[in-house]
Each structure stands twice: as C-alpha cells, then as structure tokens.
Amino acid sequence: MVIKSVPRCCPFLGETLPSRRRKLLPLCPFLLLLQLRIRWTTDGGCEGVVVPLDDRHRDLSSTSRQLTCSSSSTAEALATTLDRISSAESYGFGDQATSDVTVRLRNGDGKPEWFRCHSSILRRQSKYFSDLLSKNNLSNPSLESQNCIEVPCKSGEYENYVKLLKLLYLSEESVSDSWDSVISVLGILRASVALECRSINQSCINYLEAVPWGEEEEEEIVKVVSTLGPEAQPLIARIKPVDSNATKNVFLSALHCATTVGCSFPPFTDDLKNSAQEQVEYMLMEDEDTPLVVTDEDVKSEVSGCLSRIFTTLATTLDWLPSGFKQSPEAAEQCLFQTLSDVEWMSNILPKLEMMKEFVSNWAIISNHMLAVIQDEKYNSTFWSVKAKLIEVTGKVLDAIGYGSVVLPTPSRVQFLKTWLPYIRELKPILDSKCVEDNSFPHKMDSDLCQNIEGAITSLVLALPSNDQADILADWMKRNEQSSYPDLSEAFEVWCYRAKTAKRRLLVNLDEGGNSAVSL
Numbered sequence: 001m002v003i004k005s006v007p008r009c010c011p012f013l014g015e016t017l018p019s020r021r022r023k024l025l026p027l028c029p030f031l032l033l034l035q036l037r038i039r040w041t042t043d044g045g046c047e048g049v050v051v052p053l054d055d056r057h058r059d060l061s062s063t064s065r066q067l068t069c070s071s072s073s074t075a076e077a078l079a080t081t082l083d084r085i086s087s088a089e090s091y092g093f094g095d096q097a098t099s100d101v102t103v104r105l106r107n108g109d110g111k112p113e114w115f116r117c118h119s120s121i122l123r124r125q126s127k128y129f130s131d132l133l134s135k136n137n138l139s140n141p142s143l144e145s146q147n148c149i150e151v152p153c154k155s156g157e158y159e160n161y162v163k164l165l166k167l168l169y170l171s172e173e174s175v176s177d178s179w180d181s182v183i184s185v186l187g188i189l190r191a192s193v194a195l196e197c198r199s200i201n202q203s204c205i206n207y208l209e210a211v212p213w214g215e216e217e218e219e220e221i222v223k224v225v226s227t228l229g230p231e232a233q234p235l236i237a238r239i240k241p242v243d244s245n246a247t248k249n250v251f252l253s254a255l256h257c258a259t260t261v262g263c264s265f266p267p268f269t270d271d272l273k274n275s276a277q278e279q280v281e282y283m284l285m286e287d288e289d290t291p292l293v294v295t296d297e298d299v300k301s302e303v304s305g306c307l308s309r310i311f312t313t314l315a316t317t318l319d320w321l322p323s324g325f326k327q328s329p330e331a332a333e334q335c336l337f338q339t340l341s342d343v344e345w346m347s348n349i350l351p352k353l354e355m356m357k358e359f360v361s362n363w364a365i366i367s368n369h370m371l372a373v374i375q376d377e378k379y380n381s382t383f384w385s386v387k388a389k390l391i392e393v394t395g396k397v398l399d400a401i402g403y404g405s406v407v408l409p410t411p412s413r414v415q416f417l418k419t420w421l422p423y424i425r426e427l428k429p430i431l432d433s434k435c436v437e438d439n440s441f442p443h444k445m446d447s448d449l450c451q452n453i454e455g456a457i458t459s460l461v462l463a464l465p466s467n468d469q470a471d472i473l474a475d476w477m478k479r480n481e482q483s484s485y486p487d488l489s490e491a492f493e494v495w496c497y498r499a500k501t502a503k504r505r506l507l508v509n510l511d512e513g514g515n516s517a518v519s520l
Contacts, residue, residue, distance in 0.1 A: 091118045091120070091121060091169065092169065093115070093116075093117065093165065093166050093168075093169045094115060094116050094117075095116060095118075096116045098118065099116035099117055099118055100118060100119050100147060101117050101118065101119045101122065101133070101147045101148070101149060102114050102115065102116055102117065102147060102148045102149070103115045103117050103122075103148075103149050103150075103151055103165060104148060104149065104150040104151065105150075105151055105153055105158055105161050105162065106153070106155070106158065107155070107158045108155045108156070108158050109155075110155065112150075113158075113162075114148075115162070115165055117165065117168075119133050121168055121169060122168065125168040125197055125199060125200070126168065126195045126196055126197045127195075127196035127197075127198070128194070128195040128196045128197075129149065129195065132149060133149075151195070153191070153194070157187065157190065157191060159187070160187035160188050160190060160191040161191045161195075163184075163187075163188055163191075164188050164191045164192055164195065164197065164200065167188070167200055168197065168200075172199060172203065175199075175200065175203050176203050176206070176207070179203075179204075179207045182208065182211060182213045182214075182217045183217065185204050185207050185208060186204075186208070186217065186220050186221065186224060188200065188204060189201065189204035189205075189208075189224055190224060192204060193224065193227050193228065198231075201228065201231060202231060205228075205231060205232060205234060205235060206234070208221060208235060209234040209235055209238065218239060221235060221239065222239060225239070244296075247283075248296055248298065248299060250283075251280065251283050251299060252298075252299065252302050254276045254279045254280045254283070255276075255280055255302060255303065255306060256302075256306070257272060257273060257276035258273060258276040258277040258279075258280050258345070259306040259309065259310060259342065259346070260273055277345055280349060281348065281349060284349055284352040284353070285352060299353075300353060300355060303349075303350070303353055303355060304355065304358060306346070307346055307350070307355075307358060307359060307362065308362075310339070310342050310343055310346060311343070311362045311366060313339055313342075314339050314340070314343060314366065314370075315366060315369070317335060317336050317339050318336070318366075318369060318370060318373045321336060321373055322373075322376075325378070325379075329382060333382065333383050333385060333386060336383075336386050337385045337386050337389060340386060340389045340390065340393065341389065343363075343393060344389065344392060344393050344396070346359060347359055347393060347396045347397075348396075351400075351405070356400050356405055356406050357400075357406045357407075359397070359400075360397050360400055360401060360406045360408070363393065363394075363397050364397075364408075364412065364415075364416050367394075367416070367419050367420065368419060370390065371419065371423055374386065374387060374390065375423075384431070384434070384441075384443045385442075385443055387427055387431075387443075388427075388431065388443040388445070390423075391423075391424060391427060391428075391445065391449075391453070392449065394420050394423075394424070394453075395449060395452055395453045395456070397416070398420070398453060398456040398457060398460060399452060399456045401413060401416065401456070401460055402455075402456035402457065402458075402459035402460035402463070403456065403459055404463075410464065410465060410468070413460060413463070413464065414464060414468050414472075417457070417460055417461070417464075417472065418472070421457065421472070421476075421486075424453065424485075424486065425479060425485060425486070428445060428450075428485045429485070431443055431444055431445055432444070432445075450485065450486075453486060454485070454486040454487060457486050457488065457491075458486075458488060458490050458491045461473070461488065461491045461495075462491055462494055462495070466495070466498065466499065466502070469491070469495050470495070472488075473488060473491065473492050473495060476488050476492075477492075
C-alpha cells in the first residue's frame with residue numbers, strides 16, 4: 001500500500017491537524033466510505049474509531065473498530081486496519097481467493113455441494129455459525145481439516161439454504177428488495193430459523209406481514225411462527241383468533257347490510273347485500289366461532305329487530321301492490337319477489353339461532369293478508385315467481401311445525417294448515433301445466449320440495465286431535481279428484497288404524513266398568 005503524507009486539512013478526518021502531529025496515513029478510495037475519528041494523545045500517539053458513513057457499509061465491523069497506537073506506529077497500524085476492513089468489504093459469496101471456510105450442503109439427490117464462504121460473514125450473520133466456529137476454532141485458515149462445516153438440511157430445503165447463504169453477503173436493503181413471493185420467503189425463513197440468522201428472520205417477517213397469503217401458505221406460516229420468539233408478533237397478530245366482541249361487531253355489520261330493505265337498489269348495492277348474506281350464513285353455519293355468535297343475547301336482539309323490519313316491509317309492499325301493479329306489473333312483481341326472498345333468507349339462518357318460532361309466528365299472522373292479495377283475480381295470469389316463492393317459504397314453516405322444531409297450540413296448527421293447504425293444492429297443478437306448455441318456464445316445484453312439503457303436512461296432520469284429522473282428511477278426499485297433491489294416503493291409513501284402536505280400547509274399558517269420559 002502506498003503511504004502519502006496527509007495535508008494539514010484532512011478531508012477524511014474532518015479536522016485540521018497540528019503540523020507536529022501530522023502522520024503518514026494511507027489514503028485509498030476505501031476511506032471515502034469511512035469516517036475516521038481520532039483523538040491525539042499527549043505522548044504523540046493516537047486513538048481512533050473507524051465508523052461506516054452509511055448503512056450499506058455497516059457490516060464493515062461488528063460495532064466500530066477501536067484503534068490505539070503509539071506515535072511510531074500510527075501510520076502502519078491505521079494502514080493495516082483499513083486494509084483488513086477493505087478486504088472484508090470486498091468479500092463475495094463463493095470467492096475462493098479470500099474464503100477461509102467451506103459450507104457443505106447435500107442437494108436434492110443427496111450429493112454433497114461445497115460453498116466457499118468467509119468466517120467473518122458467517123459469524124456476524126448467523127448465531128449457528130458463530131457458535132460452531134468459536135467451538136471448533138475454524139477461523140484459523142491453516143487448519144485445512146477443520147475449516148469445513150456440514151449443515152444438515154432436508155433434500156427439499158437445499159435451494160432455500162443456498163439462497164440463504166447468498167443473502168448473508170447482502171445489505172439489509174438488498175435483502176428486502178430480493179423478496180418476490182410468499183412461498184420463497186417461507187422457505188428461506190425456515191432455513192434462517194435453523195441457522196439463527198436474526199437479521200434475515202426479521203426481514204422475512206416484515207415481508208410476510210405486509211403481503212396477502214392463501215390458506216395453504218397460512219398453514220405453513222403457523223408452523224414457522226411456532227419456532228420463533230417475540231419477533232414473530234406481527235405475524236401472530238394476523239393469524240390469532242378474533243375475540244368475541246370483534247366477531248360480534250363483524251356479524252352485526254354484515255347482518256344489517258344483508259337485511260337492507262327496499263324495492264330497488266343500485267347494482268353494486270345488490271352485490272354487496274348478496275355478499276353480506278353469504279358471510280352471515282358462513283359465520284353461522286361453517287365458522288368455528290359460531291358459539292360466540294349464537295349465544296350472544298345482543299345478537300339475538302338485533303336479529304329479532306331485523307326480522308320485524310322485514311315483515312313490516314312485506315306488509316307495506318302488499319298494501320302498495322295494487323297501485324304498483326297499475327304503474328308497472330313487472331316492477332311490482334320484482335319488488336314483492338325481492339322482499340319474499342329476504343324473508344326466505346331469514347328462514348334459513350334463524351334455525352341456527354334457535355329463533356325459528358318467531359319467524360313462524362310472523363308468517364302465520366300475515367298469511368291471510370298475503371293470500372287475499374295474491375289470489376285477487378287481476379293477478380291470476382301473472383306473478384308466478386311470487387306465487388312459487390310463497391310455497392317455498394310456507395314449506396319451511398310446515399317443516400318446522402310438522403316435525404316439532406316449533407311448538408304451536410293446536411288451534412294455531414289447525415288454522416295454519418287450513419289456510420295454506422288449499423293454496424298449495426290449487427297452485428301445484430297450475431305450475432305443472434305451465435311447465436308442460438313451456439319447457440323454459442322457471443317456476444316448477446321440484447320433486448324435493450314436493451316431497452318435503454308432503455311429508456311435513458302428513459306429520460302435522462297426524463299430530464292433531466282425531467276430530468281435526470277427520471275434518472282435514474275428509475276435505476282432502478273430496479278434492480282428490482281435482483288434485484292428487486299432496487298425497488295424504490299415509491295419514492289416512494294411520495288415522496283409520498288409530499280410530500279402530502281407540503274404539504276397541506273404549507269398548508274394553510266399558511266392559512270393565514271404566515269411565516268412558518276419562519279412559520279410552
């Protein structure tokens with residue numbers, strides 16, 4: 001290295017040195033990257049600290065390199081130190097000329113691969129290498145038999161370990177700029193955790209925390225996070241379970257959006273409403289936090305309010321329908337159909353909240369008014385979507401009553417059945433004939449719906465008092481020539497059998513002197 005005298009004003013030291021203390025210092029381009037802070041001692045010696053000027057060269061030393069030298073050796077000591085630091089800055093991955101340690105990995109085929117590295121870089125970036133190098137004194141280049149480190153890694157992780165070794169030679173900014181996908185960063189993070197590369201760990205975490213990931217990627221992140229410490233808190237914040245209050249707030253917001261009432265909405269509002277309904281169904285039917293939503297009385301109160309508003313809207317729409325039909329039959333039908341669709345949607349989620357009884361009661365109250373409006377003569381040849389939707393919603397109510405999910409007093413059950421059975425029997429053949437006339441007619445009652453309604457009515461009839469059963473079955477047989485749906489043959493057979501059994505039991509009791517008013 002060439003030694004030159006330093007001018008009185010040294011731009012690299014940033015201060016003017018007395019002429020008697022000007023020493024011969026090495027001037028090289030590398031000094032442009034350093035700030036050399038020197039305190040001249042009274043005996044003519046000096047103490048100095050070499051500090052990188054910017055973060056890109058922070059890796060020149062673990063902290064700062066402290067220099068202490070006597071008057072006679074100032075230039076030589078500084079030249080030696082600067083030369084050593086300059087060499088470290090110029091280290092490159094795989095540089096055989098300057099490497100003093102070899103890292104061995106086994107590739108996907110199980111064959112060993114060697115990579116020339118530098119102990120100073122490995123020590124600084126990896127606690128794993130630092131501990132190993134300190135233990136085995138591998139920093140001594142003369143020990144050829146000891147300066148090779150074999151790193152155990154699974155065959156599928158080979159590429160990740162190679163990438164990690166290369167990243168150890170980059171600045172923090174360059175490392176951050178190298179990230180390109182969640183999958184690749186996860187692979188490097190696994191290797192970095194194994195080799196205890198804290199700086200790389202943090203860079204990976206910062207990237208993963210800031211980008212979206214899929215379900216499979218999240219599962220991998222959960223596995224990796226379990227091996228990290230507090231540094232993984234940003235990732236944990238994204239994957240930890242949501243508390244009950246947050247879940248409730250999200251659910252209620254979605255519920256309010258899902259039950260937005262009205263006859264016309266902008267297209268984007270319709271999409272938002274449909275999406276909100278899907279999310280409410282998901283939270284109630286598939287989400288693991290369902291108990292938090294179902295058992296909350298505040299949630300039930302909000303749902304009850306939404307249900308009440310929807311039925312109020314339905315009643316208002318029915319009152320408005322005659323005038324709306326005069327203005328635009330298509331718009332009137334669409335408005336009523338949309339309201340009934342909201343009602344039907346509520347019937348889908350209420351069983352999960354154990355609130356179906358409230359729905360059944362509201363539907364029973366408004367039934368007579370609905371049928372009086374819909375069965376008006378001016379709607380005989382129209383409103384097919386609305387008429388079919390009425391049967392679908394009524395089928396859900398019949399199912400709840402018939403199979404005991406909702407318990408109603410006998411008079412209410414009888415009245416409900418007598419209200420809707422004639423409508424169903426009359427409309428079913430009309431819809432069938434429309435389908436025969438036009439194959440594209442979209443409002444046919446499918447077989448599943450027909451079977452469900454038929455089974456629910458049969459069950460409901462058999463749960464009534466014998467005399468009420470007799471009245472309903474008698475009316476069914478009178479009208480059977482007009483429509484065979486619903487088929488109540490099973491209910492009729494059971495009623496006949498029970499009637500005979502009851503009569504036989506009554507006769508036995510009379511023969512034994514029993515009280516016929518009490519015993520059968």
